[in-house]
Amino acid sequence: METSLNSTKSLIIKAALGIFAQKGFKGATVREICAAADQSVGAINYHFRDKQGLYEAVTQALLEELMLNTSPEPQNSSTMQPEARLHFLVTSFLKRFGMLFDGGDNGQRAIFMLREILNPSADFTRLFLSFQAWQKDYLLRIISDLTGCRPESPEVARSAISIIGQCFHFVFGRRLFGLLGMEASQAKEISKCAEHIVKFSLGGVKAVTGAKK
Template sequence: MATVSDEKSVKQKILNAAGDVFGRKGYKAATIREICRTAGVNVASINYHFGGKKELYRTVVEDLLSRTFAQYPVDEDVDPQSSPENRLRAFVRGALRRLLSPDGLSGYPGKGQLVAKEMADPSPFLDDLVDEFIRPTAAVLLSIIQELLGPKATIKQMVRCQISVIGQCFHYAMARPIISRLAAVDYQDTSIIEELTDHITRFSLAGIDAMRACTATDPVTHSPAHPENGGRS
């Protein structure tokens, strides 16, 4: 008779194998047959523990993201009362750690590709993943940017700055094979995350400062406002 320890061992073997197969092939192309072969189990084991391919995939992705966010939280435990500049730096560092650290998303040969696969070819669970993990993270960044841009910023300006910041972090992760060939970026260097954190934060703050200056211009012509004619150019 199987013990609780045996059950956990089989379940973990399935999760590890499924993470590798799903990561390499994506949700649609991955098959239960290959996952079973990789894990060394039969289909009955997958049905027993997960109820089928859909729930197995959901479990793999949620487990991966939950552990990664727990390891590297969005705010990195920075005081909420800290300056928005310091909170932005912490946000960028946390994002890079989740994406590039050996014990983050990139630390799994196949599983680490799951996020990229979801972006390129979404599974039926993308909406759930966005609601559970991405939307709360995006809200943190948006609040930082809102404070940096000031009260005159429009929602469009805030969202575009938000996308520009996180887009830099994702590009260093998703375009890693190309960047490592084109640029002097050594992903094996243990200091690379701190270097990129410094660069992305400085670059983003400069861009946000420029956008903040734009909020003082005429919203239609984007020319400087003139007080002598009622604030119009």
């Protein structure tokens, strides 16, 4: 069984990703997908059993690609300054999801992902959780260390939303920025964005908690 990049399976998955992203599961038709992949309609039944199986294969492929860019929590985390841990967290977030805009597909993988966040399938939820869950407590701990507040306090929880919200928006906010008339072009330079988010957030958390530091 060939599994090269130009195999029938790969061609169909690639085409399906783009069309699912644009039109959703119901909106995309198997004929349309096969035409885009230059394959016959029977190929979906043969390689993926049915349309649903194809969709799951697309989800799987995207999440596996995302896995490759995933860094685990660093080993020397306990010895790192909270500022450095925050920088690491923000950078890994921007890298992991910012990658979805590379590859010349005009961000179709990102749109597919946003669709899944809006209506998560079981597969997506499980896999997404498995490599994302550690970040919650990690971030709460960082803010706690920065401010001296307890990790369970509402100020820390709200600050976490502020920080994740910034990260999310620097990556996925293009659609909204377009509607608001803003430009998100600079979101491409990951290190510059990360630096901004870290500095902004350090100032933010100290402002909301009145941290002496």
